[in-house]
Amino acid sequence: MPVIYNIFPELNLIIYVGTGVITPTEFFKVGDEVLQNPHVTENMKVILDFFNAELDTTVSDIHLVILKNNEANQLGKGVGQTAVYTRSAAMKFLGEAVRQISFDSVSNFSIFHNQRDAIDWLGLQEKSVLANWETLTNQNERT
Numbered sequence: 001m002p003v004i005y006n007i008f009p010e011l012n013l014i015i016y017v018g019t020g021v022i023t024p025t026e027f028f029k030v031g032d033e034v035l036q037n038p039h040v041t042e043n044m045k046v047i048l049d050f051f052n053a054e055l056d057t058t059v060s061d062i063h064l065v066i067l068k069n070n071e072a073n074q075l076g077k078g079v080g081q082t083a084v085y086t087r088s089a090a091m092k093f094l095g096e097a098v099r100q101i102s103f104d105s106v107s108n109f110s111i112f113h114n115q116r117d118a119i120d121w122l123g124l125q126e127k128s129v130l131a132n133w134e135t136l137t138n139q140n141e142r143t
Helices: 024-035 060-074 089-101 115-122 126-142
Strands: 003-008 013-022 045-055 082-085 109-112
Touching (some): 003 024, 003 126, 013 024, 045 126, 082 115
Parallel strands (some): 013 045
Antiparallel strands (some): 003 013
8 A cells, every 4th residue: 555644642633644646536545534533633744755656646645635624624533734845846745736736725734854843833742743654664665
């Protein structure tokens, strides 16, 4: 599976790690599963680790991002600050496009090329986040 995740209620954090080629449809299939988890609460912070992944997307996928964000809000599990960790410059442009189209529903995210910058932006304790993130990344590499 190209995307795995873990929920860390004690950190108010969800970390997703993707590898290989990922479509938004594949990602949101996992995201729908996450929203059903009782440990997920409103405004949990999110790390999307796509550093070793390639996002296969089209312009129409921007609409899917907005739709899924609105669905999460309706379930009372709106997404909090979201840090996207990637080496892709194209991801930054996609993020800006989403922000321009729907600035009121999908705006609390930023793109990072460094893990520590992402963690600092989220206002989290670096040591505990890095340890959990590394464990999840290693788990994804074994699958």
